[in-house]
Amino acid sequence: MKMLLVAGHPDLSQSVVNAAILDEVARALPGVPIRKLCETAPGGVFDIPAEQAALAGADLIVWQFPYHWYSLPWLMKKWLDEVFVHGFAHGTGAKLAGKKLLVSFTTGAPEAAYTGQPGSVADIRELVSVFPAVAKACGLDYLAPMWLNGVSFASRDDAAAIARQQTLARDYADRLVARIRGIAG
Numbered sequence: 001m002k003m004l005l006v007a008g009h010p011d012l013s014q015s016v017v018n019a020a021i022l023d024e025v026a027r028a029l030p031g032v033p034i035r036k037l038c039e040t041a042p043g044g045v046f047d048i049p050a051e052q053a054a055l056a057g058a059d060l061i062v063w064q065f066p067y068h069w070y071s072l073p074w075l076m077k078k079w080l081d082e083v084f085v086h087g088f089a090h091g092t093g094a095k096l097a098g099k100k101l102l103v104s105f106t107t108g109a110p111e112a113a114y115t116g117q118p119g120s121v122a123d124i125r126e127l128v129s130v131f132p133a134v135a136k137a138c139g140l141d142y143l144a145p146m147w148l149n150g151v152s153f154a155s156r157d158d159a160a161a162i163a164r165q166q167t168l169a170r171d172y173a174d175r176l177v178a179r180i181r182g183i184a185g
Contacts (some may be wrong), residue, residue, distance in 0.1 A: 006037065006064070020165075024173030035081055048083060100140065
């Protein structure tokens with residue numbers, strides 16, 4: 001199974017957790033291409049044919065990103081808007097049908113914020129309902145999403161907090177790699 005990981009963090013040089021996840025995935029799955037949108041699209045300008053070719057060549061597409069304001073970060077949303085166009089991602093001549101999509105993301109808020117219980121923001125499963133809708137529109141086989149909660153941007157000046165976040169990221173990456181391997185068979 002050919003795989004592709006699309007990393008949607010808008011600036012990985014400012015990331016602790018998503019950067020660590022990507023490093024661990026690259027180490028564990030060295031043959032899997034990782035398209036870091038902040039590097040492949042400097043200034044948010046995409047090479048649309050290259051992005052589409054990468055997607056068309058994959059059987060399993062993994063999105064990895066920080067969850068920003070209950071959605072994709074701006075760069076990944078722009079990528080989705082510009083790359084997943086009619087005639088490629090959906091509609092006549094669509095090229096993504098039958099491929100698998102695994103959505104993997106991180107949140108700054110702790111798990112308690114996303115339980116759907118009184119005092120929480122909402123149920124995370126309801127908040128991410130747009131992703132299976134995108135998959136359905138494109139004929140993608142949407143797999144149950146994965147996420148890591150509580151990796152806040154607030155503690156980046158604290159070396160001990162950064163070390164804890166990196167440990168959480170590595171543990172999460174191990175689970176993500178195991179999931180990818182399980183899907184790939």
